Amino acid sequence: MIGIFGGTFDPVHFGHLRAIIEVGEIFSLDQVRLIPNKTPPHRLEPSASTSMRLEMLQLAACTLSNVVIDTRELDRDGASYMIDTLSSLRSDFPEQPLLLFVGSDAFNGLTTWHRWCELFDYAHVVVMTRPGSPVQWENDFWDARQVFEAGQLARYKAGKLFFQPITQLDISASAIRKMIAEKRDPRFLLPDTVLDYIQSHHLYQNA
Numbered sequence: 001m002i003g004i005f006g007g008t009f010d011p012v013h014f015g016h017l018r019a020i021i022e023v024g025e026i027f028s029l030d031q032v033r034l035i036p037n038k039t040p041p042h043r044l045e046p047s048a049s050t051s052m053r054l055e056m057l058q059l060a061a062c063t064l065s066n067v068v069i070d071t072r073e074l075d076r077d078g079a080s081y082m083i084d085t086l087s088s089l090r091s092d093f094p095e096q097p098l099l100l101f102v103g104s105d106a107f108n109g110l111t112t113w114h115r116w117c118e119l120f121d122y123a124h125v126v127v128m129t130r131p132g133s134p135v136q137w138e139n140d141f142w143d144a145r146q147v148f149e150a151g152q153l154a155r156y157k158a159g160k161l162f163f164q165p166i167t168q169l170d171i172s173a174s175a176i177r178k179m180i181a182e183k184r185d186p187r188f189l190l191p192d193t194v195l196d197y198i199q200s201h202h203l204y205q206n207a
Contacts, residue, residue: 001097001154003032004089004123006073006082008173009053010046011198012060013190015171019128022166023101024066027126027150030096033070033089034061037080041114047177048203050074059193081114086122090158097157098123103168108136120145124153124160130168180204 003023009016024032036053040046046053054074061067072088073080082100089098100123102110107127110116119125125145127135145161147153153160171189179186181204186195198204 001027001029001099002089002093003027003029004035004086004098004100005032006035006037006080006085006100008037008040008046009034009057010048010173011053011176011190011194011203012057013171013173013176013194014188015169017060017064017191018169019101019166020061020064020067023099023126023128023164026164026166027099027153029066029099031066031068032064033068035070035073035085038074038076039079041079041081052197052201052203056194056197059197060191079114083113083115083118083122086119090122095157097154099126099153100124101126101128103128104130104135111138117141120159120161123158124156124162126153127161127163128166128168129163130165135163177204181206 005020007016020032020034023029034057036057038050054071057069061069073085076084086098086100100119102125104127113119129135142161145159147160147162150162150164153162176186176189180198
């Protein structure tokens with residue numbers, strides 16, 4: 001099975017990395033593909049440039065096994081719609097189950113995504129949950145797709161919905177950017193190599 005983990009990674013931090021490690025182990029993934037957005041349709045334009053976000057992600061992920069940084073959204077023109085990304089991945093991996101990992105907040109907004117119903121044609125959706133983060137339910141649509149055992153995801157290439165509790169660290173990229181802009185110390189929230197990169201390139205000074 002192949003995991004799909006998208007985001008702006010502006011900047012990448014330990015919350016991202018811990019989740020990537022855990023889902024890789026829990027689902028015995030052959031690989032996790034980290035897919036940085038170029039032009040996210042559901043949020044503000046990233047503060048750091050495309051190339052800088054990619055370089056920070058490469059610095060952070062270089063020690064992780066079975067992790068691939070996938071630049072197909074950076075290489076594609078227009079908005080970074082997940083439906084286009086999943087369609088492209090399905091062409092590359094026609095027989096592999098694809099697992100799209102999203103957090104609770106992203107799942108609660110899933111019905112606002114471009115052609116959201118079709119996401120299930122290409123991948124399973126795995127919602128990473130934590131205590132105190134309720135999910136919004138779409139009744140019959142979710143009911144028809146939810147499975148309760150992780151092993152069931154390997155039996156199908158796409159189409160299922162699964163909820164997986166993980167150790168989600170209460171870290172956000174926006175909070176890190178704000179700390180840096182306020183000249184506060186963000187150490188231990190993100191890898192030292194990424195922090196060194198941010199400081200050497202004077203990123204997020206006015207975030």
